[in-house]
Each structure stands twice: as C-alpha cells, then as structure tokens.
Amino acid sequence: MEKTHINLWEDCLEIFKDNLPTEQFDAWFKPITSISFDGRTLKLMVPTSFFVEQLEEKYMKLLAPTLRKVYGPKVQLFYQYDTVAKDPTSSVTIESSRPSPAVQPHSVNPFKTDVVADFDSQLNPRYTFENYCGSISNKIARSIGEAIASNPKCKTFNPLFIFGPTGVGKTHLIQAIGIRIKERNPQSRVLYVSARLFESQYTTAATAKPSRINDFINFYQSIDVLIIDDIQDLMRKTATQNAFFHIFNHLHQNQRQIILSSDCAPSEMMDMHDRLLSRFKWGMTAELERPDLDLRREVLTQKASQDGLDLPCEVIEYIAANVTDSIRELEGIVVSLMAHATVLGKEVTLDLAQSVLANAVKIQRKTVNFEMIAQCVSDYYNIEPDQLFTKNRKREISDARQMVMYLSKRHAKMPVTAIGARLSRTHATVLHACRNIEERLSLEAALRDDVSKIEASLTC
Numbered sequence: 229m230e231k232t233h234i235n236l237w238e239d240c241l242e243i244f245k246d247n248l249p250t251e252q253f254d255a256w257f258k259p260i261t262s263i264s265f266d267g268r269t270l271k272l273m274v275p276t277s278f279f280v281e282q283l284e285e286k287y288m289k290l291l292a293p294t295l296r297k298v299y300g301p302k303v304q305l306f307y308q309y310d311t312v313a314k315d316p317t318s319s320v321t322i323e324s325s326r327p328s329p330a331v332q333p334h335s336v337n338p339f340k341t342d343v344v345a346d347f348d349s350q351l352n353p354r355y356t357f358e359n360y361c362g363s364i365s366n367k368i369a370r371s372i373g374e375a376i377a378s379n380p381k382c383k384t385f386n387p388l389f390i391f392g393p394t395g396v397g398k399t400h401l402i403q404a405i406g407i408r409i410k411e412r413n414p415q416s417r418v419l420y421v422s423a424r425l426f427e428s429q430y431t432t433a434a435t436a437k438p439s440r441i442n443d444f445i446n447f448y449q450s451i452d453v454l455i456i457d458d459i460q461d462l463m464r465k466t467a468t469q470n471a472f473f474h475i476f477n478h479l480h481q482n483q484r485q486i487i488l489s490s491d492c493a494p495s496e497m498m499d500m501h502d503r504l505l506s507r508f509k510w511g512m513t514a515e516l517e518r519p520d521l522d523l524r525r526e527v528l529t530q531k532a533s534q535d536g537l538d539l540p541c542e543v544i545e546y547i548a549a550n551v552t553d554s555i556r557e558l559e560g561i562v563v564s565l566m567a568h569a570t571v572l573g574k575e576v577t578l579d580l581a582q583s584v585l586a587n588a589v590k591i592q593r594k595t596v597n598f599e600m601i602a603q604c605v606s607d608y609y610n611i612e613p614d615q616l617f618t619k620n621r622k623r624e625i626s627d628a629r630q631m632v633m634y635l636s637k638r639h640a641k642m643p644v645t646a647i648g649a650r651l652s653r654t655h656a657t658v659l660h661a662c663r664n665i666e667e668r669l670s671l672e673a674a675l676r677d678d679v680s681k682i683e684a685s686l687t688c
Contacts (some may be wrong), residue, residue, distance in 0.1 A: 236298050237262035243294045246673040255567040256282055263308060270299055271306045275571050280307045350420045355403035361530055363523035369514040373401050377408035380485055385512040387486035391493050392516030395554025398489040402455050409453055418453040423461035427468045449478045455487040464499040473504055498659055519555055524548040527555050531562045543581045550585055596639045596686050598650055604685045605632050630661035637662050
C-alpha cells in the first residue's frame with residue numbers, strides 16, 4: 229500500500245525524534261503538519277514565520293537529508309503559515325531558501341587559489357567579539373584572541389590552542405578572531421574549517437587523481453589565518469595528521485597564524501602524533517572554563533535581547549542558577565522559552581521557565597559520586613557491581629564499565645586519573661572510553677535512551 233503524505237511526514241518525525249533532544253523535537257518539529265506532497269513539491273504547515281527562520285537557520289543539516297531520504301532527492305520544500313493567528317485567509321506560502329539538490333551548481337575544485345575575490349572564509353557573521361559575553365572564566369582566552377585579531381603580524385601566540393568542554397564558546401571565540409582580522413584586512417585569506425571537514429576533504433583528494441593531493445596541500449598552505457575547530461577529531465586519522473603536519477610546518481615557518489580548538493588539552497589527546505602535539509604547544513594554550521554565574525546571566529540577557537524576548541529578573545536568576553555547564557544550553561533554553569511563548573501565546577514567567585527546564589536539563593538535587601554511579605549502572609544493566617572492577621572483557625561488562633567512566637567524568641566531575649585509579653585502569657583507557665561513548669551517542673538512539681534513564685536514576 230502506497231504511503232500518504234501524512235505517513236511520509238510521520239516517517240520524518242521518527243527520524244527527527246531519534247536525532248534531537250526531546251525539548252527541541254517538541255518545540256520545533258512536533259507542531260509541524262504535512263499539507264501535501266505531489267511527488268516533488270512538499271508543503272508543510274508551520275505555526276509562524278519564526279518557525280521558518282529557526283528551521284532554515286538551525287535545523288537544515290538534519291531536515292534536508294531527512295526529506296531527501298523519505299521523499300526522494302528532488303524534493304522541493306515549501307512552508308505555509310498564517311500571518312494572523314488562526315485566520316486561514318491570512319495564510320502565505322514561501323519556498324525554502326536552501327536550493328534543491330537537483331539544481332545545485334556544478335561542483336568545482338575547492339582547492340583553487342588563483343581568485344581571491346571568490347575565496348569564502350566560512351565564518352559565521354554572528355560570531356563577533358561584540359556579542360561574545362565575557363567574564364573571569366574566559367578572560368585570558370578572550371584577551372589573547374583580541375590581541376591576535378588586533379595585530380596579526382605579532383606571532384607570539386602562534387599557534388593559539390583553545391580548549392574546554394562542549395558549549396563554552398570555543399567556536400564563537402575562534403571565529404570572532406577571524407572576523408576581526410577580515411574586518412581590518414579584507415584581502416587576508418582567513419579560513420575557518422572543522423577538523424571533520426578537513427579530514428573529509430583530504431580523503432576525497434586522496435582517492436582522486438594524484439594531482440588533487442597537491443591541490444589540497446597547496447590550497448591550505450596559501451592560507452594567511454587557518455582556524456580549525458575540534459582538532460581532536462583528527463585523532464586516529466594517521467594519514468590526515470601527516471598532511472596537516474606538513475601544512476602546519478609551512479604556515480608556521482611563513483609566519484601565518486594558526487588557531488585550533490579542542491575539547492581537551494594537548495596533554496590529554498590520544499592517538500595523535502607526538503610531533504603534532506609538540507607543535508600544538510609552541511604558542512599559547514588557553515582554557516575556556518565552564519561559565520560562571522555572572523557570565524550565565526549576561527548570556528541570558530543578551531540572547532533574550534537579540535530575540536526580542538522579555539525575561540523577568542527572577543527567570544534569569546532561576547535559569548542561571550540551574551543551567552551551569554554550557555553557554556549553548558543557556559541559549560537553547562531561551563529559544564525554547566520563545567517557542568513556548570509564541571506557540572502557546574503565554575507570557576514568560578517563572579512557572580513557564582521551571583516547566584521548560586524540567587524537560588531540558590537535569591537539576592541536581594543531590595551530590596553524585598562514583599559509588600552512586602557504579603551502583604546505578606550495575607542496577608540498570610543487571611550485573612553485579614563487583615564485576616566492574618575485574619578484568620572481565622565480556623561485552624556487557626565492558627560496556628557497563630565504559631558507561632561508569634563516562635558518567636563519572638560528566639556528573640561526578642572526577643579527573644580521568646582518579647576514575648582510572650578506582651577501576652584499576654590507566655587514564656588513557658578512561659579517555660578512550662569517554663570518547664567511545666560520546667561518539668556512539670551521536671549515532672545510537674538506544675544508547676542515548678540508556679544514558680537518559682541512568683541519569684534520571686542518579687538525580688531522582
């Protein structure tokens with residue numbers, strides 16, 4: 229039996245649900261309904277024009293491939309919404325601003341360097357110093373970044389290596405440096421690229437004709453300011469590391485600025501060539517710490533102002549007190565509040581904030597320690613706690629042990645050396661376990677469900 233357009237959209241919703249946190253799915257995808265699909269043109273009903281902006285800006289990397297998978301590669305997306313709430317006569321239909329894959333321009337060699345005017349720095353114009361909130365937790369890193377941006381010829385801080393946990397503003401800061409440099413010297417060849425894209429480009433070049441590797445190397449050696457995000461993603465990528473080593477040497481020897489970010493310090497990196505790690509330490513290594521209370525308040529105030537949302541003081545204080553780990557989480561809470569206020573037509577109150585936070589973050593009501601984590605994991609997987617401390621390599625025991633390591637680092641805030649000591653493992657083994665869980669979480673919905681349930685048992 230052929231599926232209807234409603235059935236097809238339900239298939240899409242299942243994919244979105246598996247790949248998004250519950251609060252994001254509920255806020256941005258659950259309210260959307262399918263109007264029609266004629267074999268090529270898909271029309272979706274969304275609550276407001278604000279939904280269109282959010283989907284196009286923040287969720288297209290998930291939305292576009294999902295639509296192509298479910299509806300076919302030539303699908304064209306249109307949005308429909310009422311400009312006056314609950315008044316169908318005010319309905320308008322607009323096409324997605326992203327071009328259909330079927331009409332994408334012919335691909336060209338991305339490593340050509342002869343036309344400066346066509347050079348795309350890949351910088352996000354929103355990530356400026358002007359809207360980068362500062363406090364004692366990021367003062368050193370920000371000061372060094374501004375010094376580099378103000379005087380690119382000074383290579384005291386070359387390379388600049390910024391590290392810190394997820395969501396503390398690393399991407400914003402390193403792009404702000406590039407934007408400031410471009411503002412002062414528009415002809416400067418500044419390039420921002422993620423380590424995964426760098427690795428993908430290298431792999432593509434390596435599998436093509438031999439000249440493409442030379443094009444790849446020559447292109448990157450022509451850059452004036454190279455900014456690579458999440459450099460830890462090159463771990464275990466031996467061939468890509470070798471290519472980057474030669475690019476790094478060329479840029480450094482020719483007084484070109486190199487800026488790198490990572491979720492860990494160079495000393496904690498595994499499976500990265502020693503010769504690269506030593507070069508990461510040549511310039512300046514600066515840590516971005518988790519946001520302190522003042523920074524959390526400033527982020528909330530600024531984000532609300534940018535989105536035109538009026539946040540009462542008591543709401544700001546409540547969110548700042550309970551969302552402590554990540555700037556990204558803080559911004560996500562503001563977006564969720566706006567979605568709820570827009571869709572439900574409600575004022576933003578403390579009650580609404582408490583409701584949103586209850587679904588978005590785990591508010592700790594007791595101190596979590598290693599013993600609690602080991603017990604909760606053992607109970608969840610139905611194994612004896614003592615088995616976690618043995619040399620048993622059975623899959624179910626090994627997976628549970630890795631889960632204990634991951635949650636101990638995440639919730640008990642234990643150093644990896646301390647976690648290793650409790651389990652009679654090396655710190656390198658703990659790091660590997662934590663990274664393995666993090667990588668699997670992005671791919672396995674079942675594992676995300678396991679983590680969510682174990683975390684709930686920890687905080688209840």
